[in-house]
Amino acid sequence: MTSTKKRLKVHFTPDNVDITVPQGENLLKAALAAGVHINAACGGNGVCGTCKVLIKKGEVTGPRSEKISPEEYEQGYRLSCQSRIESDLSVEVPLESRLETAVLGREMGTAEAKTEETVATGWSFNPPLNKCYVEITPPTLKDNASDLSRLLRSLKRRCNLSNVSVDLDVVKDLSRVQRKKGGQVTVTTLVKAVKTKSDKRKPTIIKVESGNTSREHYSLAFDIGTTTICGQLLDLNRGRVVAESMAYNGQISYGADVITRIARSQQPGGLKKLQQAVVATINQIIDELVARSRIKVEHIGHMIVAGNTTMTHILLGLDPKYIRLSPYTPVANFLPPVRARSLGIGVGKHVHLFTFPCVASYVGGDIVSGVVGVGLHQSPKLTLYMDIGTNGEIVVGDSDWMITAACSAGPAFEGGGIKHGMIAAAGAIQDVTIDPVSLEPEVSTIGGEKPKGICGSGLINIIAALLEAGAIGQNGKFNTELKSQRIRRGGDGYEYLLSKESETQTGKDIVITEVDIDNLIRAKAAMYAGCRTLLSSVGISLSALEQVIIAGAFGSHIDIERSITIGLLPDIPRDRFIFVGNGSLTGARLTSFSTDLLDDARKVAIMMTNLELSERADFMDSYIAALFLPHTNAAEFPAAAKRLAGLKGSGPEGRPVL
């Protein structure tokens, strides 16, 4: 920018925030700089259309996008990522373009509880963070050992802790703290390193407080997802969740998926911006956890974080460049714990942040955490673990072996790439029944609010319902011969009207399009083909699976029968399926409670063999065969096929056009 450029003022509503920028500045950049979070799923490349804004006053220039209809264009809608600011502006960010964190208040408790009861069992309660109250004998001329020596002796006598090391920061305050209340201190120790074969555990003293503070003993467990971040505040004395909170990952403004984010990280200063964005979200969640629980942030002593490989890299400031370039190498899978505060996280300086080890570029710490959380590594049963998130990862194995793969399912299951898609938050359509005769829908939303969009589980249910009602065929195309106003032609081809503008929060029709359906078919085909390929690589059939554990942001909401109907889940006895919700968060929590499980995480990551599906010729065959509802080979879904056939009006009988 040169000094001759005019300075222009941009006003954003409903945030009521102003920012002054040079003429010609990109509008999305200006919004980010002003702290206004606009959804920008494609990372600002003008292809996704999610960053739509309404220019209420002033002038912008830029290419016209097909994502803006002529009518919208007339009203003043523009893609913020494609707009150059040419005058003072007043800009409204419409509901559907906003990242709202307040709506993420849904309950997670039930599914979580079930997990612990039904799956992970083989662990004892021994948190890596430990607090111990000791009374140190004052020094005498006969015994004038150093302050630290006397502390270590007391720690050994009172808490049976030996082989202890100490952080220098602790030593700096030791004399003062130790004398403040006549030798009464509370010592916080942390097992930083995991135990390997030949080693004894070595706790490190990370904090010494005067007096007895052993009752205040908390830690944080986080799942850092590409789309959402979930955090729990844990009471390490009682072994339970004190508070829990969730927010959109602030990185969404830089792209919806890891590939876009990695691309963004390669721009000058990009990695730092992405790192700051995720840290800002983490801090926001911590603030909320602390406010809700009325626990002082200084009583939090530890953080365990599970994230996919890219999220882990960015959080720690590692360059993710080669994750997206063949042959897809992460910088590192096993990373040492870091001081949380060195990353900008607003906790005490003694707090260390542990990240789950990753397995490969697309099988990350979230999967390792999930596997540990559900106890797969302790199970004698042959198990398929599926994590259905922005990406899809699968694991097959038992306590003796594990093989894993990433499916490149894309973000459809979290509402990404779907015209009216959104994450599983209040106002999201999560279920529908469609009258087989009139084709009229009855939708239900999360929180019972007016509809705002469609979440991943809603998408599965809608497509299954359309299929069962005969509104679409097994190839995912609409039966246009049916007489219904609900099926119509829209901007993206045929679409089904779920909610009319008068009934929605956005004031616009909510539809599902053939393009959306196609996106979901591709996503479910990738997941299913991934499972098939992984199993066949080890010579195991789907029917041999003794249990199928399904994790993911929507894992506790999807309907098993309908998921089989569309061919996402295999057609095996229904009692073999277990839903665990956010398995990754469960793992982060349980390892906060059990050092044994923390050790296990390392073993699991080492134990897992990663299969690159792109290297397997049979994956593409399986994938193409799965691009049908439920599958081109009806024999693979006998129960589903039978059920579909038995339903009245099961639509156009046209064979799939592949």
Place this chain on the structure above:
Amino acid sequence: MTSTKKRLKVHFTPDNVDITVPQGENLLKAALAAGVHINAACGGNGVCGTCKVLIKKGEVTGPRSEKISPEEYEQGYRLSCQSRIESDLSVEVPLESRLETAVLGREMGTAEAKTEETVATGWSFNPPLNKCYVEITPPTLKDNASDLSRLLRSLKRRCNLSNVSVDLDVVKDLSRVQRKKGGQVTVTTLVKAVKTKSDKRKPTIIKVESGNTSREHYSLAFDIGTTTICGQLLDLNRGRVVAESMAYNGQISYGADVITRIARSQQPGGLKKLQQAVVATINQIIDELVARSRIKVEHIGHMIVAGNTTMTHILLGLDPKYIRLSPYTPVANFLPPVRARSLGIGVGKHVHLFTFPCVASYVGGDIVSGVVGVGLHQSPKLTLYMDIGTNGEIVVGDSDWMITAACSAGPAFEGGGIKHGMIAAAGAIQDVTIDPVSLEPEVSTIGGEKPKGICGSGLINIIAALLEAGAIGQNGKFNTELKSQRIRRGGDGYEYLLSKESETQTGKDIVITEVDIDNLIRAKAAMYAGCRTLLSSVGISLSALEQVIIAGAFGSHIDIERSITIGLLPDIPRDRFIFVGNGSLTGARLTSFSTDLLDDARKVAIMMTNLELSERADFMDSYIAALFLPHTNAAEFPAAAKRLAGLKGSGPEGRPVL
């Protein structure tokens, strides 16, 4: 200070430095703030007289000191620590009040070399810092392990290094560095923790450079003394010293001994100032080592530092408060390695600083380092190790056991508390012969320069010579009946004129006073009584000692026969004495070459039993008995007594007045 105070300008010569300060500011403080280093042995309490300056223009106020003679006062001499600035000033800092580092150019090589040859032998060359050049196989889709995994695999194959951990800083650059020269990298590993019984060694990767830099492989060894700091730049490929340098510890401006420094550290900001002062000196030495050797500072990969307990505390920023308060507890004796740069030391950010473990408040890492350096812990011989520095520490034992004590000898052996005392630098009188008839002296100085003062070894030699010539009696008092212009009455009582003003650098007479002699007698009595007490605590006689190892800044310069004559060293067969010079620096160097010795340091520190002499009733008896030249009990020094008796004119026969 209030805003109404006048701002005054102070000009210092010969530095030619100006500073502006408020009216009433202390002159010593102003000099420190201006970067003018003035000797202030007592820490600014007006009792030592070493901070004398000449006010050439302007006015100061303050109490009159007995350390300034009426004649000097007339000329404008004042104690800077006692002077308030009342007008613009021009201040000359005379030679004797200055801390000059340039004069410290004396050779240390000879004594050092002897040490390694004759004492420490039981170690192999395996530095804790290691460099290894590896060529990493590029990733493929069949083998797309993380960059770090591939690095670790290469390291294991090529350098047989396993069980390796890694600093996060290294991981951050790994992708880039590893690809820069096609997988050719040089890996620097460090064994951070010492090996304990059950553990394998765990090297940590602290740096990865692209290309082959294994030829550039250096580290630093430091001895941080209360008075002087010595540093060596070591070539870890060849196992030798590349350069060596020495400077006054910048903390001298805050007091001559550890007690004064600890007192100073308790003032607001005091600890930080002292820490910065020692770091500034370290940086100055590093600059000089780097300049002399033409080695790039970034090729230095490690630092090992030996210092007494107080020096170690201050360097690391630990509060030394309780070191000087009974029952004399350090904060900690065993400290984790720290990043040198976090202390302000000007080396690469990957450089860790290891400090030798201490034993007690007055037996520090310098003694542990010395014991390891001379191989006492490997020796079957019953050994007495004496470190004669600003304080005196002694160790008795062999490879199976060790007992240690600190003697509170005071700074006399380093020239402290002596009217014309100075450290062993160029211009210091280090030897003298006195004609037994005329009592005329012939002095020799370090570097052959004109005399400037008296160093510790000079003091021993002068007192022995005065005793042998009969100029003083065995009680240390002058024989005033002798006819000699050399013995005269001065401001501090009787004194002996060593060099006339016309012959000296300072343009003033250099004398030794009865007070000086008394100070030395007290110091040597403390050392000797310490040895006696320590030995008797374990039931061992002096004659049972198989070797006596003498370390200290002047250790390689003192005359053994004369040291026995004055009763500093025991009267045992002369061939049992070994001089090792700076044993502490030797230990720091050898542990830089040998991880085994680094492990030994920990064992030695644990093995040493500290005896508090102040707790022993017999120490005071021994001390009082030793306040005589050589001793009140002539039977303890049979050879010395015989020799003294045989000398012509062995002075006044008055029995000592105790």
